[in-house]
Amino acid sequence: MPFRKEIAFRLAALTGLTEAEIETCLEIPPEAALGDYAFPCFILAKRLKKSPQAIAAELAGSIEPCEYFERTANAGPYLNFYLRRAYLFAKLLPQILREGPAYGRSMEGEGRTVLVDYSAPNIAKPFSVGHLRSTVIGSALCRLYRACGYKTVGINHLGDWGTQFGKLITAYRRWGEEGRLAGEPVQYLYHLYVRFHQEAVKEPQLEDEARSWFRRLETGDPEARELWGRFRDLSLADFQRLYRYLGISFDSYMGESDYNDRLTGTIELARTRGLLMESEGALVADLEPYGLPACLLRKKDGAALYITRDLAAAIYRHETFAFDRMLYVVGAEQTLHFQQLFKLLELMGFDWAQSCLHVPFGLIHFQDGRMSTREGKVIFLEEVLQKAVELAREIIEEKNPGLREKDRVAQAVGLGAVIFGDLINDRIKDVEFDWDKVLDFAGETAPYIQYSHARICSILRRAAEKNKGGSSAAGPAGEGAPLPGDAAQDWDLTCRQHICDTNRAAQGQALTLLGEPEEEALVITMSRFSEEISRAVRDNRPSCLARYLLELARSFNKFYHNCPVLTAAEKLREERLMLVAGVRIVLENGLAMLGIEAPQEM
RNA sequence: GCGCCCGUAGCUCAGGGGAUAGAGCAACGGACUUCUAAUCCGUGGGUCGUAGGUUCGAAUCCUACCGGGCGUGCCA
Numbered sequence: 001m002p003f004r005k006e007i008a009f010r011l012a013a014l015t016g017l018t019e020a021e022i023e024t025c026l027e028i029p030p031e032a033a034l035g036d037y038a039f040p041c042f043i044l045a046k047r048l049k050k051s052p053q054a055i056a057a058e059l060a061g062s063i064e065p066c067e068y069f070e071r072t073a074n075a076g077p078y079l080n081f082y083l084r085r086a087y088l089f090a091k092l093l094p095q096i097l098r099e100g101p102a103y104g105r106s107m108e109g110e111g112r113t114v115l116v117d118y119s120a121p122n123i124a125k126p127f128s129v130g131h132l133r134s135t136v137i138g139s140a141l142c143r144l145y146r147a148c149g150y151k152t153v154g155i156n157h158l159g160d161w162g163t164q165f166g167k168l169i170t171a172y173r174r175w176g177e178e179g180r181l182a183g184e185p186v187q188y189l190y191h192l193y194v195r196f197h198q199e200a201v202k203e204p205q206l207e208d209e210a211r212s213w214f215r216r217l218e219t220g221d222p223e224a225r226e227l228w229g230r231f232r233d234l235s236l237a238d239f240q241r242l243y244r245y246l247g248i249s250f251d252s253y254m255g256e257s258d259y260n261d262r263l264t265g266t267i268e269l270a271r272t273r274g275l276l277m278e279s280e281g282a283l284v285a286d287l288e289p290y291g292l293p294a295c296l297l298r299k300k301d302g303a304a305l306y307i308t309r310d311l312a313a314a315i316y317r318h319e320t321f322a323f324d325r326m327l328y329v330v331g332a333e334q335t336l337h338f339q340q341l342f343k344l345l346e347l348m349g350f351d352w353a354q355s356c357l358h359v360p361f362g363l364i365h366f367q368d369g370r371m372s373t374r375e376g377k378v379i380f381l382e383e384v385l386q387k388a389v390e391l392a393r394e395i396i397e398e399k400n401p402g403l404r405e406k407d408r409v410a411q412a413v414g415l416g417a418v419i420f421g422d423l424i425n426d427r428i429k430d431v432e433f434d435w436d437k438v439l440d441f442a443g444e445t446a447p448y449i450q451y452s453h454a455r456i457c458s459i460l461r462r463a464a465e466k467n468k469g470g471s472s473a474a475g476p477a478g479e480g481a482p483l484p485g486d487a488a489q490d491w492d493l494t495c496r497q498h499i500c501d502t503n504r505a506a507q508g509q510a511l512t513l514l515g516e517p518e519e520e521a522l523v524i525t526m527s528r529f530s531e532e533i534s535r536a537v538r539d540n541r542p543s544c545l546a547r548y549l550l551e552l553a554r555s556f557n558k559f560y561h562n563c564p565v566l567t568a569a570e571k572l573r574e575e576r577l578m579l580v581a582g583v584r585i586v587l588e589n590g591l592a593m594l595g596i597e598a599p600q601e602m
Numbered sequence: 603g604c605g606c607c608c609g610u611a612g613c614u615c616a617g618g619g620g621a622u623a624g625a626g627c628a629a630c631g632g633a634c635u636u637c638u639a640a641u642c643c644g645u646g647g648g649u650c651g652u653a654g655g656u657u658c659g660a661a662u663c664c665u666a667c668c669g670g671g672c673g674u675g676c677c678a
Contacts, residue, residue, distance in 0.1 A: 030621060040620050042658070052658085077658095078621070122678075163677055211676090256678090282676055293605090299676045306678050333672050335606060362608080363672075370671090395640065413640085425615060429608070430671060436627095437614075441640055443626040444615085451640050459637050547616070550625085561633090561642045580637095602640075 003527070006068050007037055007081055014059060015044055032517065035073065035080030036524060042077060052077035088523040089511040089575075096526060096582040104529050104589045109150030109537075115317055116142050116152060118329035119248075122159035123235040123255070124168055124189045127242055128378040129433060130371050133361050136422045136595065138329035139248045140542035141359070143593045148537050153321055157313065158255025160232050162306065164193070166214030169227050170206060171196040185234035194376040215303050218260070232257075242382065246415060247595060259312040263304045266312040267297055273348050287343055295340045310341050311348075318352055325355050327540065332360035332428065359540045362430035371433075384438060389414030391439050392447070396602065403601055412597040413447050419596055420446030423546045444550055446596050449587060452553040452560075456584040457600035459565050463577050466566070513572045518559035519579060525552050526586050533593070542594060549590045556583050 004026055008019035015022070022039065029038045041052035041059070048055060056074035063072045070084040096103045118138020121131045142154045171192040172181075180188045200206040217224040236253075243249065267283065270276050275285045281300030288294060297308045317323065328338060338358035345353035365371060371378050393410035396403055403409060421438060425431065441447035514523075525548075532548040535541075565576040588598040 025620090027620075030624095034621080038621085042620070045658075076621070120678095159678065161678095279675080284675070291605095294675060296675050301676080303676085305676075331672090332607065334678080336673055337678085339606095360607085365671085392640095399640070400638070429615080432614090434614085440627075443640095445626090445640085447640055448626095451638080455638060455641085462637060543616090547625090554625085557641060558643095560637075564637065566637045602638085 003037060003068055003081075003083065004531070006066070007039065010063060010066075011039060011059070014062060016047075017043070029078070029080055032521065034075055034078075036083040037081040039079040039081075040077060041079060055079075083524065083527075085515060085520060085523075086512075088520075088527060089514050089579075092527055093511065093523060093578055093582050096585055097578060100585055101589060103585055104533055104593075105147045105149070106530060106533070107149040108534065109145060109148045112324040113151040113153065113321055114145045115155060115321055115323045115326040116145070116329060117155045117157050117327065118142075119243075119250070120157040120159055120330070121239060122164065122373075123239075124160075124164065124186075124231045125193060125373050126186050126190045126378070127239060127381045128371060128373065129381050129384055130364050130378070132381055132384075132418070133364065133422055133427070134329045134331070135243075135246070135248060136419050137359070137361060137427055137542060138327075140423060140545075140594050141327060141329065141537075141540060143595060144533060144537050144542060144545070147533060147593055153252065153323070154250045155252045155254065155317070156250040158236070158253060158257075160236075161256035161260070161309065163211060163214045165217055165228050165231070166210035166212070167196045167206075168192060168231060169213040169217070169224055170210045172227060172231075181230075181234070185231075186238045189231060189235065190373075194374065197374040211301065211303075215301050218303050245385065246419070247597070254313070256306075256309045256313075259309050259316065262312040262316060263308055266308060266315065267304070269348055270297060270311070270344065275344065275347055285340075285344060285347075287340060290343055292340055292343060293336070295344075307337060307341055307344070310337075311344060314341070314345055314356065315350070318350070323352075323355065325357065327357050327359050329359045329361070332362055334358070335360055357540070359427070361427035364431050364433050366433055379433060384418060385415060387435075388418050388439060392417070392441070395441065400602065409599045409602050412599045413441070413450055413602060416446035416450055416591070416596040417441055419594065420449075420546060423542045423594055424550075426543050427541060446591070447602075449549050449553040449591060450596075450598055450602060452556045453584060453587045453591070453598045454600060454602045455560060456556070456580045456587070459580055460577065460584070461600075462566055463573075511575045511578070513575050514579060516559075516563055518555070518562050519576075521555050522552075522559055522579060522583055525555050526582055529586050529590070545590060546594060549587060549594075552583065552586060552590075556580070556587075 004023050005019070007026060008022040011017065011022045012019045021043075025040060025043065027038050027040065029035050039059075041055040044050075044055050045052045050058075053074070053076055056077055056079045059079045060072050060074040063069075065071055065084075068084055068087055069081050070086075071082050073080050073082070116138050118141070119131065119135040121127055121135075138154065142152045145152045168189060175195065176192065196206065196210070213224055217228055267276070270285060271283075276283050276297065277286060278284070279294075282296050283298035284294050284296055286294045295307055296305055297311075298304055314326070317326065330338070335358060338356075342353050342356050342358075345356065363370060366377070369377075389410050392414035393406060396406050396410055396413075417440075418438060422431075424444060514520075528548065532545055536544040559580075563576065565573060565580060567573075568576055591598045
């Protein structure tokens with residue numbers, strides 16, 4: 001809704017401030033009684049040589065009511081704007097119902113392409129909860145940018161190259177058993193990886209052997225290539241199973257190994273730009289003049305490094321996708337790496353280096369220290385997801401044993417809880433892994449939002465049944481709970497029918513009966529949906545949207561407890577049905593942007 | 603040593619120049635003959651790490667210090 005812009009436009013004419021300046025100062029008052037938007041007048045005090053209180057009073061007197069705002073009032077140094085309730089109920093609400101799944105989408109990024117590099121697990125290491133953050137944050141960012149009209153390309157830059165493969169080859173040649181590899185590939189490779197590090201403590205020459213095997217891999221040694229290929233394929237298949245389960249997909253799986261034939265060219269380019277010097281047999285870029293430590297592009301044994309492959313990948317991506325922006329959703333511990341990467345790209349003459357952005361996030365750790373794949377101190381994502389889904393299943397069994405499609409609902413709720421748990425907090429914060437928290441489905445969680453959504457669906461379903469004289473259109477059993485993601489079925493027919501009815505009603509009549517504080521709070525909160533999406537995109541922080549959805553769900557639950565829908569008098573019932581149908585749309589669309597399903601029953 | 607990040611209620615965290623610092627969890631007390639109690643209502647709970655500074659105004663910006671995390675050339 002264009003409320004902020006409207007205020008900025010009107011105040012710009014009266015104050016001489018620019019619209020952008022005004023928009024950035026606008027706030028939401030701490031109490032509903034103080035209005036819906038507020039402009040603090042302090043910044044004008046000096047210029048006008050008047051007290052902010054006087055300015056607020058003056059402005060309040062010279063702003064006429066309009067379509068959006070029914071009045072303005074000064075409260076101390078603030079100029080407060082009161083949204084026209086009739087507008088919200090009669091215009092915004094029908095708009096939400098009309099747009100349905102499209103509500104919240106915008107075209108603000110039209111014509112621009114954003115690459116998002118995320119997940120990027122190390123092949124041949126099991127997927128741990130540590131990898132979840134990049135996966136879930138990156139996936140949400142893709143969906144959010146897409147919702148804003150950007151063309152997005154999600155890239156899974158697989159960690160399928162590097163010294164760890166030398167380690168694995170070494171370990172497999174020493175202790176490997178064909179049968180075990182075939183049986184449980186990822187678990188077994190992990191076992192070998194841990195064993196390698198255990199043995200390497202006693203036998204340090206293992207590390208040299210591993211480096212040498214990696215070097216042979218790089219030069220195309222057939223035995224090394226053959227083993228690497230098998231490790232890679234087996235692991236990738238396992239990851240893809242997990243991504244499918246999580247409902248996450250990528251546009252490209254190009255990994256580190258895919259850039260091998262571009263490494264020499266990349267190094268040459270850096271050399272011709274005068275960026276490289278030799279030091280102790282290695283090729284080094286001196287970044288000292290830019291306040292960064294020097295970085296190695298090639299080891300003394302001739303093998304390339306992570307940053308070399310990242311340079312090659314970035315160049316390739318810009319050639320291929322001509323992106324306007326590229327995000328690297330990678331842990332904060334790699335901040336320095338990306339500073340060096342971006343600086344090198346710039347020095348190599350790529351002006352698009354400034355379009356590259358590291359989107360860092362904090363570490364997941366245990367109470368007593370960090371997770372470590374090498375030491376075997378990890379929690380597998382698979383285990384977390386399984387436990388969450390199982391628990392959801394138990395709760396369903398206890399609370400709603402008659403529910404159809406229990407497994408699918410349990411999956412939506414369990415996965416939702418885990419995904420949301422990772423998105424709710426500012427990504428930069430470290431998080432302590434805590435089973436109790438992961439398996440908590442009450443309070444600020446996805447199940448809380450999903451439950452609100454399911455309750456609305458239940459109201460809409462009952463209303464539709466009532467309208468049809470008891471005959472249900474929900475399917476053969478009449479109690480169906482189809483889940484989103486099921487193409488044609490993802491929208492319960494009864495709900496759809498009902499929304500069509502209310503939509504027709506909305507066009508024909510003004511909504512005049514709504515006006516309880518809970519009802520106003522709902523529609524005002526809904527009006528902020530697109531603002532919150534924009535903010536999440538602007539700051540690359542899905543947590544903004546996650547928190548907003550909680551607020552809306554909380555607001556709905558208050559309404560639910562204070563304002564009966566089905567038992568209200570007929571006209572009021574119709575209007576309230578429209579209201580909750582709108583809330584349902586926002587909840588479902590918002591959850592979808594976070595990669596979370598919204599079951600219609602739970 | 604140097605660099606970056608974090609420090610807000612017992613716990614987990616919002617708020618990132620503006621009105622009386624907010625949620626959830628945990629604790630205690632209430633609400634299911636009424637649209638799903640995975641819910642709602644109420645109570646208690648704060649030197650916003652410390653000390654300075656900038657400002658009409660600081661949890662928010664700056665400086666220093668303290669505490670924790672991460673990084674700091676042959677890993678990714």
